[in-house]
Amino acid sequence: MFKLEKRPFDSRTMAYCSPLIAFALTLLFGGILFASLGHNPFTALHTFFILPLSDAYGLTELGMKVAPLLLCAMGLSLCFKAKIWNIGAEGQFIMGGLGGGFMALQFLDAESSWVLIPILLFGALCGLAWAALAALLKTKFNANEILTTIMLNYIALNALLWAVHGPLKDPSGFNFPESAMFANAAILPLLHEDYRLTIAIFFGLFAMVAIWTLISRSWLGFQIQVLGEDKAAARYAGFKENALIWFALLVCGALAGLAGVSEVTGPIGQLIPYISPGYGYAAIIVVFLGRMHPLGILFASMLMGLTYMGGEMVQIEMSLPKSITGLFQGMLLFFLLASDLLIGYRIVKKAPANIEAPTTNRVSA
Amino acid sequence: MDIDLITNILYATIRTGTPLILVAFGEMVCEKSGVLNLGQEGMMLMGAVIGFVAAVTTGSLFIAILMAIIAGILMSLLFGFLSITLVSNQVASGLALTIFGGGLSAFIGANYVGIGIDGIQPLAIPLLSDIPVIGKALFQQDTLVYFSFFMFALLYLVLTRTRVGLKLRAVGENPEAANSMGIHVHGVRYLAVMFGGAMAGLAGGYLSLAYTPLWSEGMTAGKGWIALALVVFASWKVGRIMLGAYLFGVASIMHLILQGTGYEISPSILAMLPYVATIAVLVLLSSNQTKAKLSAPMSLGVPYRPQL
Numbered sequence: 001m002f003k004l005e006k007r008p009f010d011s012r013t014m015a016y017c018s019p020l021i022a023f024a025l026t027l028l029f030g031g032i033l034f035a036s037l038g039h040n041p042f043t044a045l046h047t048f049f050i051l052p053l054s055d056a057y058g059l060t061e062l063g064m065k066v067a068p069l070l071l072c073a074m075g076l077s078l079c080f081k082a083k084i085w086n087i088g089a090e091g092q093f094i095m096g097g098l099g100g101g102f103m104a105l106q107f108l109d110a111e112s113s114w115v116l117i118p119i120l121l122f123g124a125l126c127g128l129a130w131a132a133l134a135a136l137l138k139t140k141f142n143a144n145e146i147l148t149t150i151m152l153n154y155i156a157l158n159a160l161l162w163a164v165h166g167p168l169k170d171p172s173g174f175n176f177p178e179s180a181m182f183a184n185a186a187i188l189p190l191l192h193e194d195y196r197l198t199i200a201i202f203f204g205l206f207a208m209v210a211i212w213t214l215i216s217r218s219w220l221g222f223q224i225q226v227l228g229e230d231k232a233a234a235r236y237a238g239f240k241e242n243a244l245i246w247f248a249l250l251v252c253g254a255l256a257g258l259a260g261v262s263e264v265t266g267p268i269g270q271l272i273p274y275i276s277p278g279y280g281y282a283a284i285i286v287v288f289l290g291r292m293h294p295l296g297i298l299f300a301s302m303l304m305g306l307t308y309m310g311g312e313m314v315q316i317e318m319s320l321p322k323s324i325t326g327l328f329q330g331m332l333l334f335f336l337l338a339s340d341l342l343i344g345y346r347i348v349k350k351a352p353a354n355i356e357a358p359t360t361n362r363v364s365a
Numbered sequence: 366m367d368i369d370l371i372t373n374i375l376y377a378t379i380r381t382g383t384p385l386i387l388v389a390f391g392e393m394v395c396e397k398s399g400v401l402n403l404g405q406e407g408m409m410l411m412g413a414v415i416g417f418v419a420a421v422t423t424g425s426l427f428i429a430i431l432m433a434i435i436a437g438i439l440m441s442l443l444f445g446f447l448s449i450t451l452v453s454n455q456v457a458s459g460l461a462l463t464i465f466g467g468g469l470s471a472f473i474g475a476n477y478v479g480i481g482i483d484g485i486q487p488l489a490i491p492l493l494s495d496i497p498v499i500g501k502a503l504f505q506q507d508t509l510v511y512f513s514f515f516m517f518a519l520l521y522l523v524l525t526r527t528r529v530g531l532k533l534r535a536v537g538e539n540p541e542a543a544n545s546m547g548i549h550v551h552g553v554r555y556l557a558v559m560f561g562g563a564m565a566g567l568a569g570g571y572l573s574l575a576y577t578p579l580w581s582e583g584m585t586a587g588k589g590w591i592a593l594a595l596v597v598f599a600s601w602k603v604g605r606i607m608l609g610a611y612l613f614g615v616a617s618i619m620h621l622i623l624q625g626t627g628y629e630i631s632p633s634i635l636a637m638l639p640y641v642a643t644i645a646v647l648v649l650l651s652s653n654q655t656k657a658k659l660s661a662p663m664s665l666g667v668p669y670r671p672q673l
Contacts, residue, residue, distance in 0.1 A: 085456060143647035144597075146403065146456070150590045151640040158640075162633035281464060288457065321475030323582065326468025333461040334443070341451045 004345045014343045019289050019296070021342075022335035023303070029331055039318060047317050048310035048328075058309070060195035064267060065305030066298075068093070068276075070204035071259035072283035073301060074211045075252030077292045081215065082248045083228040088134055088149025090280025091156035092127040092256035093263075098160050099126025100261025101179060101271040105168060110185040119186055120261055127257015128250050130156060135249040139242040153280070164271050179271035188266045200262035204301075207255050212294040224248060256280060277308060278326070285333045304329065368498065375502035377621055379510060380576060382607075382614030384409075384568040386513045388592035389599070389606045390520055391564025396596060397524070398557035399537035399664040400448065403459025405565050405589030407466020408440040412569025414470040417580040420482050420573075430485075430509075430570050437566015438559050440466055445558040449551055452668040463589070471582045484578025485509065509571050516564075521603045533557060537662035540669040550669050565589065587640065594643045598650060600660035609646075616642040 030048070031041035052058045072089040079086040100123025107115040133152060137143040161177075170180040188198035215221035227234040227244050234241060264275055286304050290296030311325030388405050395402050416433030420426055440462060447458040485507045494504040524530040535543040536553045544550050568588070573580050591613060599605035615622075616638045623630060 087460070137644065137648065141648045141651040143644070143651055144594075147590060147594050147647060148644055150587065151594075151643045154587045154640045155637045158633045158637045161636075162631050165633060166631055284460065285464065321472055323468065323471035323475055326464070327472045328468070330461065330465025330468040334447070334465055337447055337453045337458055337461055338451055341453065 002347050002349060004341075005348045007344060007346055010343050011346075015291060015340075018339040018343060019291065019300070019336060021339040022289070022332055025335040025339070026328060026331045029335075030328060033327075037320070039320075044314065044318065047313050048324075049306060051317070052306060052309035052313045057195060060192070060197040061309060062302060062305050063197045063201045065308050066301045067198075067200040067204040068259035068263055068279045069283050069286055069301040069304055070298060071200075071207050071255045071262075072252075072280055073286040073290065073297045074204075074207045074294065075255035076283050077287045077290075077294075077297060078211055078215070078224065079248045079252050080287055080292060081228045082224045082244060083231075084138070084245055084248055085146045086131070086134065086149050086249060086252055087146055087284065088131065088152050088280070089252065089256040089283050090276060090278065091149065091153035092130045092253045093260040093276050093280045094153075094156040094160050095130040096123040096127035096257025096260030097264040097275045098156070098163055098260075098271065099123050099257070101182075101264045102163070102168065104182040104186040104265055105179055105271075107186050108180060108183050110183045113185050113189070115183075115186050116188065116265065119265060120258065123261025123264075124254045124258040127260060128254040130257070131249045131253020132246075134253075135246045138249075139245055160271070160275065161273055164273050168271055170270075177273050181270045182265060186265060187269055188262060196267050198262065198266040200259075200266055203258055203262060207258075208294045208298060211251075215294075220244075220247065256283075282307075282329055285329055285336075289332060289336055303332075307332075372498050372501050374615075374618065374622055375499065376505070377618045378611050378614040379502050379506060380614075381617045382610035382612075383506075383510050383513050384571045384576065384588055385592050385595060385610035385613055386607060387509075387516070387568035387571065388565050388589055389595045389610060390513075390516055390603065391561035391568075392592055393596045393599070393601055393603070393606060394520070394524075394533065394564075395557045395561035396665055397533050397537045397601060397662055398554045399540060399662050399667060399669070400445075400554050400558055401455045401459065401666040402441070402444055402448075402462070402558060402561055403456060403593065404440070404444050404462025404466065405561075405592055406585055406587070407463040407470075407589075408437045408562050408565035409569035409572070409585045409589045410466045410470035410583070411440050412437040412566030413573035413584055414474040414477070414569075414580055415566075416570035417482070417573040418473065418477055421477060421480060426485055426574060429574055430567065433570025433574070434563045434566045437562040437564070437569065439562070440566070441558045441562020442555075444562075445555050448668065449554050449558070452670055455666050455668065467583060474580045474582065477580045478582070480579065482574075482578050485575035507575050509567070509575055512567075517603055517607055524603065534662070537664055540664055540667075544669075554669070568592075591639060591643050594647060597661075598646045601662070602660075613639055613642060 027045060031045055034044035035041045053062060072093060076086060076089055100119050103119040103122040107119070130152060134145055134149045137148045138145045164177045164179060168179045170176070170178055173180065188200055191197045191199065215225065223234065223239045224244055226237065227239060227241060259279065260275065264271060268275060282304050286297055286300040289303065290298070290300035307325050307328045310328070311322045314320045314324060315322040388409060392402060392405055412433040415436035416429045419432035420429035423429070444458055444462045447453045448455045487505050487507050490504040494500045532543070532548050532553060535546070536548060536550050540550045569585065572584060595606060595609045595613065599609050619635045619638055620632060
C-alpha cells in the first residue's frame with residue numbers, strides 16, 4: 001500500500017523537478033495520442049517538438065512567439081506573486097493591439113520610425129487602462145478578479161471585432177474586416193531582414209530583467225511577495241494592500257499591452273479580427289510552469305512557443321488539426337498541477353503512525 | 366412593440382437562459398459541497414463537441430445528449446482527481462480544466478466545423494402552449510428547457526427538504542464535523558463535482574444540439590464563467606439562479622429586442638452586453654459583502670484531507 005505523507009517542509013527539489021515530470025508525462029500521453037490516431041508516435045513527437053527548430057528560420061520564429069509570451073507572463077508573475085488571479089492578460093493584450101493599431105492608423109503617411117514611440121506607448125497605455133478597470137473593480141468594489149478579468153477579455157475581443165468591422169475598417173479593403181496596412185515606418189524593426197523576428201524579443205528580455213530586479217531587489221517587490229504569502233502579515237506591517245494590487249495589475253496590463261501592440265506592428269502589420277492565438281491564456285501556464293521565476297518563465301515561454309509551432313508543423317506534415325496546440329498546453333498544466341503534489345507530500349509505503357494535518361489554503365471565491 | 370415581438374422575446378429569453386441555468390445548477394451543487402470548479406467552460410465545450418460528434422455519427426439526438434453528459438462527467442473527474450484526491454489548488458485546477466477542455470474540444474471538433482444537423486426540435490405541450498404570450502415561451506420549447514424546469518423543482522426539494530441536501534451542505538460548511546458524523550466527505554464531494562460535470566456537459570450539448578445546432582471552436586463564449594458569477598449573484602439559491610439566468614438571457618438577445626425599435630447598433634457592441642452585465646452584477650454584490658459571505662458555503666475552496 002502506498003500512502004501520501006505530508007512533508008515537514010516543502011521540497012525545493014521537487015518544485016524544480018515537477019515541470020520536467022509534467023513535460024515527460026505530456027510527451028508520453030502525446031505519444032499515446034498520436035499512436036491512437038494511427039501515427040508513429042516517435043516521428044510525430046519529432047515533428048511536433050524538434051522539426052520546427054531545425055533551422056535558423058525556425059529559431060527566429062520561436063523568438064517571435066517567445067516575445068509576447070514572455071511579456072505577458074512576466075506581468076502575470078507579478079500578479080500571481082501577490083496572489084492576484086489576473087486572467088486578463090489576453091484582454092490587455094488585445095486592447096494594447098487595438099490601441100496601438102489605432103495610433104498606427106493615424107500615421108499612415110509616416111516616413112520616420114519615430115512614430116513607433118507614440119504607437120508603442122499608446123498600446124501599452126491601453127493595456128494598462130484595461131488592467132486599471134480590473135484593479136478598480138477589485139479594490140473599490142471587491143469584485144472577484146478572476147471573473148472580472150475574464151469578462152474584460154471577452155469585452156476586449158468584441159471591441160476589436162467592432163473596430164475592424166466598423167470605424168477602423170480599411171475603406172479600400174473590399175469590405176474585409178481588416179484595417180489598412182500600417183506604414184513601413186510604423187512597423188517594428190526586424191533583427192535580420194530574412195526573418196520575421198522583431199526587436200519585440202528585446203522588450204520581453206528587458207521586462208524579464210526589470211521584473212526580476214523589482215521582485216528580488218526592491219522594497220516594492222518584497223511587499224508584493226509578502227502580500228501574496230501572508231495577507232495578515234502584510235497588513236500588520238502596514239503595507240498598502242490596495243496600492244500594491246494597483247501596481248501589480250497596472251504593470252501587467254502595460255506589459256501585455258506592449259506585447260499586443262508589438263504583435264500588430266510586427267508580424268501582423270495591420271488590425272485583423274484575431275490578433276492573439278491565446279497568448280494571454282498560454283502565459284498563465286508559462287508562469288506556473290516556470291515556477292514564477294524569471295529564468296524558469298523564459299524557458300517555459302520557449303516550450304509554450306514551441307507548442308504553437310509544433311501544432312502548425314503537424315498540420316502541415318501530418319494534416320492533423322492545428323488545435324492540437326491547445327491540447328498539449330492543457331496537458332502540460334494538468335500534469336504540472338498533479339506532480340506539484342510531490343512538493344508538499346511524499347509517497348511512502350504503509351501508513352505511518354502519525355500523519356500531520358495539511359495546512360489548508362483558503363481560496364477566496 | 367407588437368404582441369408577436371413580445372412573445373418571441375420571451376421565447377428567446379427562456380432558450381438563452383436555459384444553458385446558463387443548467388451549468389449554474391451544477392456549479393451550485395458543486396460549491397455547496399465546498400468545491401469551487403472554475404472549469405465549467407472546459408466541461409461545457411467538451412459536452413458540446415462530444416454531443417455534436419455523436420449526433421453526426423449516430424444520427425440519434427438521444428445518444429448525443431447522453432454522450433454530452435458523459436463527456437462532462439469524465440472531465441469533472443479529472444478535476445475531482447486533482448482537487449479532491451491530490452488536494453491541488455482548486456482555482457488552478459479549474460483553470461487547467463478550462464484550458465485543457467478548450468484545447469481538446471477544438472482538436473476533436475476540427476473536422477466537424479461547418480457541418481449542420483437537425484437539432485432538437487421544440488415540443489409543444491397541448492393546450493398550455495396555446496396560452497397567449499407566455500404559452501410559446503414556456504410550453505412550446507424543447508425537452509431540455511422542460512428539463513431545466515424539472516431540475517429547478519427537484520433541486521429545490523432535494524436541497525431544502527431531504528437528508529441528501531443536508532449532507533451536502535454539512536460537507537460544504539464544515540467537512541471535519543461532517544466526517545465525524547460518519548459522512549464520507551470525499552465521496553460526497555466527488556458526487557457533487559460529477560453532478561456539476563453532468564450538468565455542464567448537458568448545457569454544452571444544449572448549445573451544439575438545440576440552441577445553434579452546429580459546432581464551432583470556443584462556442585460557449587464565456588457562458589461557463591457567466592454561470593459562475595450567476596451562482597454568487599443568486600446566493601446559492603435555485604430560484605434566484607433561474608431568475609438571474611433569464612436576466613442574462615435578455616441581455617444576450619438585445620439585438621432581437623432592438624430590431625423591433627429600429628435602432629442600428631453593431632452586433633459586436635451588443636455582444637458585449639452579457640459580459641458587462643456580469644461585471645455590473647459583481648459590483649452590485651459588493652454593496653452587501655457580509656450577506657454574500659454569509660450565504661457562501663463556509664469551506665468553499667478549501668481542500669479537505671481526512672485525518673487518520
